[in-house]
Amino acid sequence: MAEVSDAVLTRVDQDLNESLERLFAFLRIPSISAQPDHAQACRLAAQWLCTELSALGFDATIRETPGHPMVVGHDRPEEAQGLHVLFYGHYDVQPTDPLSLWKSDPFAPSLVTGPDGRQVIVARGASDDKGQLMTFIEACRAWRAVHGTLPVRVSVLIEGEEESGGANLMPFLKANADELEADVALICDTGMPDRRTPAITTSLRGLVGEEVTIECATHDLHSGMFGNAARNPIELLCQALGSVRDSEGRVTLPGFYDGVIVPSDSVRDQWRAIFPDDSLTLGPVGLSRAAGEAGFTAVEQIWARPSYEINGISGGYEGDGFKTVLPAKAMAKVSFRLVPGQDPEAVRAAFRAHVRNAMPDDARVTFSEHGASSGFAVPENGPLLKTALDALGKEWGVPAVSIGCGGSIPVVAEVKEALDMDSLLIGFAQDDDRIHSPNEQYGVESFHKGIRSWVRILSAFSQL
């Protein structure tokens, strides 16, 4: 079978410029799912994908939801034998603010060569997730071009609300469970621990999002007329949010660490071999010391420990100059990243109790939810995982490793619950891809070797 995939790999190399052109066309569509005025662009991205998949021989359709539409495609739907994979990606992207920090239009993709000679694709969604999902579609294209068919049975599901809550995915999976069920889900939305080491992500953090608003006086006051005697909601917010972690970086909410499993020494040794020094993790973003719990490396803090973050805060006068206002109200957006074993609703309840307990008379606090998902660990001993790791190692010339991920990819838990399927998280992003930030990028090597990696993985799967 080696020669079968070799021809496909050659085809991938020859077609790279055309593959990039197709990706650029996709990146030009400003499919920001969180912003209602971009709904039409989201639909356009779905239609673009549907057209591409149809051209590749998939039976592809746009599927309506209460939000942005899904794209579903099936290859070889008539044949029931052989391994069946369900590939998942998302066509929606994050908002672009602050726009002033972008060096070029977020939706005018360009190739940029860095000082180290490395070529990157710059655009919103270049990495997360348009560039990544296109590695799989381009691998399918090359297989079909060379052999007229794919080596295993493939279904594709691309959603459009991953960056904005994804409330419609779970109902869609449940409503279409018979159609979407396969042997394994392949998800391309994760990264590599460095430039050279391929990886499969076997643990993910969940997320609890909360918005908290504190109100005191009935209206904004003059700090000269009331300062000292009237409660200041910004100060109360600072006191409540500033005391969630202690000076050692440990979250003080009662029960917060209940159920958290510390990674085994062997896993920690493997990770420390990849990241012998925190500066490898933090240096690229201008930091030098891990901020979280003492006793864990930066990578362990991100991959295996729960976090507490203040994602936004607002209150009083934020403009130029100064205003001696004693504001009536202050607001913050807060999130916890959860590891397997933690109960999202228990964490939410503990946070709310902490804030409420910090409130004196005359302060009214209200909360609103922004999603909840559990941390998730993918079984580490399945034959598909081992086969995929081997195939990745062959492409990159370095043994592939199992790593954790500090982010939340709710689809993994949802696919498990709705379809009873495990997922393999295989991606080619780099930590400096600046996803969710201005000047998002994706390495041309990530894209090129990503496509080649999928060619090898599908080939190896066909021999199981």
Added chain:
Amino acid sequence: MAEVSDAVLTRVDQDLNESLERLFAFLRIPSISAQPDHAQACRLAAQWLCTELSALGFDATIRETPGHPMVVGHDRPEEAQGLHVLFYGHYDVQPTDPLSLWKSDPFAPSLVTGPDGRQVIVARGASDDKGQLMTFIEACRAWRAVHGTLPVRVSVLIEGEEESGGANLMPFLKANADELEADVALICDTGMPDRRTPAITTSLRGLVGEEVTIECATHDLHSGMFGNAARNPIELLCQALGSVRDSEGRVTLPGFYDGVIVPSDSVRDQWRAIFPDDSLTLGPVGLSRAAGEAGFTAVEQIWARPSYEINGISGGYEGDGFKTVLPAKAMAKVSFRLVPGQDPEAVRAAFRAHVRNAMPDDARVTFSEHGASSGFAVPENGPLLKTALDALGKEWGVPAVSIGCGGSIPVVAEVKEALDMDSLLIGFAQDDDRIHSPNEQYGVESFHKGIRSWVRILSAFSQL
């Protein structure tokens, strides 16, 4: 002399509607000094005043500064004998945000009758300070209309940067000391302790304003990729600002209370007679318990104790929905109200040291100043003070009292330093005037009896 002022008071009553119309014209000018795009409106307000004063026989001029212009006017400049008063006010107003909370256009003044039958003027600046300063100008107008002259020698100085730092006032006073020197400054920018009791404010708090910015990573990060290991500047800001006061409301900065004088028991008794219960102070703004230091009433906390306030805070994602950003930067605006005896620069230094000490590695903190002024106490035993208190008592039918003020009126200290003059702070604002807040108002009675009060005070001064 009684009949002399009686005729003027009658004239004030007869001319009230026209006085209100003139005030409304002044209120329509959006002279927000803090916002650069309102510079032309500030100049327009100065020109409007200059025209009014000239029409009243003042030798009035617009005087340029590096910021917004001053208005200076002199009546009877040729006659050197008799008492000479320098009246001070400011034509600039606070910004109007949040605009959505205004029930009407802040610069379209209207008369509104409340449920208690009380009539108020609603507009930005209605009370602070356009309505207040016009009480004096209208009193001068009535004197001149009846007698063709004013009873004492009057100079007027109206500035345009009181709400935005006022950095140009002190140099102006010093550069024009000979021209501006008088026997006493009359300042109309304070209030009454309740609806019926006239008052002269004999102590003021100073102000130290600071803006603090904390920066960590070089750019905004994804909280999934870095959360727990990368410093969060919002959390650091909350920890630093949330620990300036202890749980008893006491500021913990070293040396903060050095030099602070506790008011005498007799003064505290007088204040407690006016405000026997904190609910009188706090109830109108929806609060019930004094938030500051234990052992002081709300009024004592405001009039005689220094304060710490967070006036604004900003960082990360503040819009609708949720964004899992780990921001690179967070900012807050902070102020301290100071009582006589405290050193503004020592307070600023102690605050900066507190914030710097709270910063771990990887956090860069920068500060910028937003003004500094000392607290100030006006001598309580001068003959002008007694005369003015008596005149006020006659107008309102209730003995006038000496009170404190929690606000900062830097001009008092600056007039003392630059011109070696004491000030009398006489104003007619009410605590529910909502100054600096949406729906600012000024009672028609404050305006009417304010004009009449100045008529009586000028008359009494002419008999000294």
